[in-house]
Amino acid sequence: MLTLRRLPIDTFRENVAFLNRGCTGYHVEDFLGLGRVEVRGDGRSLLAVLNLVDDPAILGPEEIGLSQSAFRHLGLPEGSPVHLVPPTPPVSFDRVRDKVLGATLSPEDLRRIIADITDHRYSKIEIAAFLIACASFMTTEEVLGLTRAMVAAGARLDWDGVRPIVDKHCIGGIPGNRTSMIVVPIVAAHGLPIPKTSSRAITSPAGTADTMEVLANVDVPVERMQELVREARGCLVWGGHVRLSPADDILISVERPLAIDTREQLVASILSKKVAAGSSHLVVDIPVGPTAKVRSMAEAARLRKLFEHVGDQLGLSLDVAVTDGSQPVGRGIGPVLEARDVMAVLRGDPAAPADLRDRALLLAGRILEFDPAVRGGAGIAIARQILESGRALAAMERIMAMQGPPPAAATLGTLVAEIPSPAEGVVTAIDCFRIARIARLAGAPNDKGAGIDLLRKVGDPVRRGEPLYRIHARTGADFAFAQSFALEETGVSVAMP
Amino acid sequence: MLTLRRLPIDTFRENVAFLNRGCTGYHVEDFLGLGRVEVRGDGRSLLAVLNLVDDPAILGPEEIGLSQSAFRHLGLPEGSPVHLVPPTPPVSFDRVRDKVLGATLSPEDLRRIIADITDHRYSKIEIAAFLIACASFMTTEEVLGLTRAMVAAGARLDWDGVRPIVDKHCIGGIPGNRTSMIVVPIVAAHGLPIPKTSSRAITSPAGTADTMEVLANVDVPVERMQELVREARGCLVWGGHVRLSPADDILISVERPLAIDTREQLVASILSKKVAAGSSHLVVDIPVGPTAKVRSMAEAARLRKLFEHVGDQLGLSLDVAVTDGSQPVGRGIGPVLEARDVMAVLRGDPAAPADLRDRALLLAGRILEFDPAVRGGAGIAIARQILESGRALAAMERIMAMQGPPPAAATLGTLVAEIPSPAEGVVTAIDCFRIARIARLAGAPNDKGAGIDLLRKVGDPVRRGEPLYRIHARTGADFAFAQSFALEETGVSVAMP
Numbered sequence: 001m002l003t004l005r006r007l008p009i010d011t012f013r014e015n016v017a018f019l020n021r022g023c024t025g026y027h028v029e030d031f032l033g034l035g036r037v038e039v040r041g042d043g044r045s046l047l048a049v050l051n052l053v054d055d056p057a058i059l060g061p062e063e064i065g066l067s068q069s070a071f072r073h074l075g076l077p078e079g080s081p082v083h084l085v086p087p088t089p090p091v092s093f094d095r096v097r098d099k100v101l102g103a104t105l106s107p108e109d110l111r112r113i114i115a116d117i118t119d120h121r122y123s124k125i126e127i128a129a130f131l132i133a134c135a136s137f138m139t140t141e142e143v144l145g146l147t148r149a150m151v152a153a154g155a156r157l158d159w160d161g162v163r164p165i166v167d168k169h170c171i172g173g174i175p176g177n178r179t180s181m182i183v184v185p186i187v188a189a190h191g192l193p194i195p196k197t198s199s200r201a202i203t204s205p206a207g208t209a210d211t212m213e214v215l216a217n218v219d220v221p222v223e224r225m226q227e228l229v230r231e232a233r234g235c236l237v238w239g240g241h242v243r244l245s246p247a248d249d250i251l252i253s254v255e256r257p258l259a260i261d262t263r264e265q266l267v268a269s270i271l272s273k274k275v276a277a278g279s280s281h282l283v284v285d286i287p288v289g290p291t292a293k294v295r296s297m298a299e300a301a302r303l304r305k306l307f308e309h310v311g312d313q314l315g316l317s318l319d320v321a322v323t324d325g326s327q328p329v330g331r332g333i334g335p336v337l338e339a340r341d342v343m344a345v346l347r348g349d350p351a352a353p354a355d356l357r358d359r360a361l362l363l364a365g366r367i368l369e370f371d372p373a374v375r376g377g378a379g380i381a382i383a384r385q386i387l388e389s390g391r392a393l394a395a396m397e398r399i400m401a402m403q404g405p406p407p408a409a410a411t412l413g414t415l416v417a418e419i420p421s422p423a424e425g426v427v428t429a430i431d432c433f434r435i436a437r438i439a440r441l442a443g444a445p446n447d448k449g450a451g452i453d454l455l456r457k458v459g460d461p462v463r464r465g466e467p468l469y470r471i472h473a474r475t476g477a478d479f480a481f482a483q484s485f486a487l488e489e490t491g492v493s494v495a496m497p
Numbered sequence: 498m499l500t501l502r503r504l505p506i507d508t509f510r511e512n513v514a515f516l517n518r519g520c521t522g523y524h525v526e527d528f529l530g531l532g533r534v535e536v537r538g539d540g541r542s543l544l545a546v547l548n549l550v551d552d553p554a555i556l557g558p559e560e561i562g563l564s565q566s567a568f569r570h571l572g573l574p575e576g577s578p579v580h581l582v583p584p585t586p587p588v589s590f591d592r593v594r595d596k597v598l599g600a601t602l603s604p605e606d607l608r609r610i611i612a613d614i615t616d617h618r619y620s621k622i623e624i625a626a627f628l629i630a631c632a633s634f635m636t637t638e639e640v641l642g643l644t645r646a647m648v649a650a651g652a653r654l655d656w657d658g659v660r661p662i663v664d665k666h667c668i669g670g671i672p673g674n675r676t677s678m679i680v681v682p683i684v685a686a687h688g689l690p691i692p693k694t695s696s697r698a699i700t701s702p703a704g705t706a707d708t709m710e711v712l713a714n715v716d717v718p719v720e721r722m723q724e725l726v727r728e729a730r731g732c733l734v735w736g737g738h739v740r741l742s743p744a745d746d747i748l749i750s751v752e753r754p755l756a757i758d759t760r761e762q763l764v765a766s767i768l769s770k771k772v773a774a775g776s777s778h779l780v781v782d783i784p785v786g787p788t789a790k791v792r793s794m795a796e797a798a799r800l801r802k803l804f805e806h807v808g809d810q811l812g813l814s815l816d817v818a819v820t821d822g823s824q825p826v827g828r829g830i831g832p833v834l835e836a837r838d839v840m841a842v843l844r845g846d847p848a849a850p851a852d853l854r855d856r857a858l859l860l861a862g863r864i865l866e867f868d869p870a871v872r873g874g875a876g877i878a879i880a881r882q883i884l885e886s887g888r889a890l891a892a893m894e895r896i897m898a899m900q901g902p903p904p905a906a907a908t909l910g911t912l913v914a915e916i917p918s919p920a921e922g923v924v925t926a927i928d929c930f931r932i933a934r935i936a937r938l939a940g941a942p943n944d945k946g947a948g949i950d951l952l953r954k955v956g957d958p959v960r961r962g963e964p965l966y967r968i969h970a971r972t973g974a975d976f977a978f979a980q981s982f983a984l985e986e987t988g989v990s991v992a993m994p
Binding site: 008009010012021027030032033034035036051054089100101123125126129132133137254259260262446 | 526529586597624632633
């Protein structure tokens with residue numbers, strides 16, 4: 001028997017058990033070859049990766065320490081007596097092994113695998129094995145089975161039978177693409193319920209949640225979110241409180257560091273979240289461009305068909321919009337700058353970026369056509385009318401007021417540098433990756449006022465030495481980093497026409 | 498800048514960096530989505546998985562802690578100033594991603610991947626991705642490229658141009674199969690140099706290193722091992738000091754917990770070690786049986802051909818022996834019991850297990866035929882003559898004397914239980930997995946005197962209630978576990994003929 005302790009170490013998604021190397025009562029070596037132990041106590045058990053501690057001040061020989069998430073998953077109080085047994089890997093992993101060797105997985109196989117993953121019974125390397133096996137080859141039926149399994153493994157929002165519940169989703173990758181913050185107020189003003197949850201940026205300079213947080217509180221519990229939608233028809237909140245498709249979050253935590261991103265996993269990931277959120281109708285935005293996630297129209301078509309097929313099978317009314325992803329959208333990149341562009345569009349400011357407005361109108365129009373009362377093809381005109389009449393701005397102000405004030409005031413970074421064009425000509429391309437990288441180096445999204453303000457877009461003429469964009473930052477180190485990186489290679493191509 | 502500390506935490510093959518959650522000078526969140534950080538200082542750098550610490554008594558906000566192996570890999574002294582940058586995953590991983598999607602890897606791709614793995618630049622999930630991609634499909638050329646890359650990434654033993662340097666390898670899985678301890682003295686007595694390195698058991702009840710350690714010291718540095726072979730023509734040492742094909746050890750540390758074991762990876766793993774050890778001639782033993790690693794003759798033939806093809810390309814003279822793997826070899830299972838069987842064969846004891854002796858003679862005979870002076874087909878007769886004349890025993894005693902006495906005396910476990918046959922009949926099968934499991938539960942290999950002594954083998958008649966085998970153990974808990982597990986299902990099938 002060992003005494004359970006919670007160690008103040010956060011190992012994130014990986015359950016880790018710590019033993020003193022001189023642990024009493026066990027041959028520690030017995031567990032080393034397998035890399036894991038099974039911890040048991042009071043009818044509960046946990047599989048954990050094994051680490052050893054060589055300092056009794058951290059962990060004594062009669063103790064077992066669990067990392068914070070492992071401690072939570074085991075669910076026993078500190079001081080509980082526990083014992084160790086050789087790990088029994090989850091039975092569902094046998095089918096992962098078969099899949100690696102070419103088998104296809106049945107819906108029931110996928111249900112078991114996803115249930116074990118959700119239950120924290122897979123180590124990270126087992127999750128990686130599952131993801132890689134699926135990345136090499138997946139049938140459409142497997143994508144559907146995986147999506148259903150992910151929905152089944154989590155909670156599902158209930159909208160009391162209200163239909164349609166509409167939503168939009170962009171597959172991402174385009175800086176400044178904050179259409180949701182314009183689409184939601186337009187659709188809500190029209191009266192269709194649109195409960196929009198968004199993520200914070202992880203590798204990009206801003207997520208919709210980061211940008212919305214410049215204007216309002218986004219940290220809203222699920223029950224309050226449902227109230228908001230009942231009252232204001234829409235919301236723009238951070239998705240972190242809505243524990244929908246928890247398997248998806250776990251899979252992504254392994255997918256992201258591997259940067260392995262397949263069409264099949266993308267579709268299962270997005271659609272599982274949307275079905276779990278109770279959406280009945282969905283518009284998916286797929287931007288295509290040389291530096292976007294999807295690089296060709298052929299690739300976009302394959303992705304569209306997979307979305308449509310799986311969506312149909314799940315009973316989701318789904319419309320895919322393939323859009324221009326050849327350059328960032330709007331002018332600002334970074335939360336404060338993007339919020340500025342969004343509000344300019346909503347206010348009808350003549351200087352507001354036309355590309356952001358037109359794109360938001362296109363997507364809102366497509367969503368409005370989910371309303372049976374809207375005549376086919378009339379959606380975009382209704383969307384434009386709602387925007388131009390100021391009703392979208394009023395809806396946005398209502399949503400902001402209901403969500404509450406932002407946790408902290410965010411203002412534009414006051415260290416400003418203009419990056420000059422190294423040549424004369426016309427802007428022919430803007431590299432989404434490079435621009436995002438520079439905005440992040442400047443401090444976005446943690447520093448909400450940091451980022452890039454584009455002064456030239458594709459098609460604009462520029463003279464040598466004229467500014468292409470401004471970098472905003474707050475701290476000297478970030479400012480210097482971003483500037484030197486931008487001067488090395490601006491990310492904006494200029495050529496003589 | 499952070500101050501470097503070595504934390505007393507052993508995370509094994511995974512480099513882990515620990516930061517205080519309130520770490521000064523960095524936005525910790527920037528690194529969380531990517532799961533890793535790159536630690537830089539004094540021209541050195543290290544990629545490490547990121548964990549957070551919430552107790553300043555373990556790690557302060559101006560410090561960075563590295564796990565023991567990570568600290569060693571970075572190679573800077575404690576107290577060094579280091580800084581963090583976003584991780585740049587190894588460039589070679591791009592090709593792993595391509596392989597996942599169906600590409601084949603060139604020898605140069607494999608060289609770079611294996612060099613980065615050896616250099617501890619891959620996280621465990623990246624290693625898992627590589628292994629799974631290779632497990633789904635690998636061309637013979639890829640197997641060859643992988644083997645060469647693994648050889649190139651490590652040291653290579655130099656035998657001053659002496660040829661042949663012979664070796665044997667069994668792919669494993671059969672309890673009691675300790676032929677090496679008979680083959681080595683026979684071959685050494687004949688005069689062919691046979692530098693045998695062996696592993697300790699990880700999932701089995703005994704490795705050759707564990708069993709040899711009952712008789713002699715096996716913890717021998719490389720230089721001393723080379724001296725032994727020069728003087729005694731052979732040795733039987735633990736391979737842990739010989740850092741050959743270090744990539745293989747790293748790959749195995751991820752393969753084993755996943756229990757994914759392909760023909761291709763097996764061949765690359767074994768042949769890379771043998772080529773790095775400077776072997777010129779090799780006999781590979783492939784036991785086939787219903788509970789062995791290889792279950793059918795067809796499977797054995799495929800494995801044999803792959804060994805032969807890759808061996809030929811590497812300039813290794815390779816002979817494959819497909820042997821009976823239908824039951825354990827000899828009577829004893831566990832280090833002390835196996836050492837007893839081996840010595841009984843070497844001493845010519847009439848009660849020595851005939852199957853162990855015959856198998857060792859077969860393999861030794863095949864190796865002796867690598868000697869150009871031995872007439873084709875004459876090897877086994879020479880091997881028998883060396884064994885029966887006592888020259889093999891003398892060679893073994895010389896090797897034992899030169900390696901030195903064992904670190905501790907090992908005696909047979911004195912808690913003994915006989916497991917009775919539940920039926921009358923003839924033994925028709927013995928389950929290698931179950932017998933190994935029971936021997937491990939009894940305490941083998943950590944308790945060298947624990948294990949199983951088989952009293953009946955396949956073909957032997959047995960009456961109901963007569964003993965099938967004896968369990969030996971030293972501690973009451975192990976004894977009780979092994980006994981109850983054996984009584985539940987003995988692992989020995991008895992049927993009326």
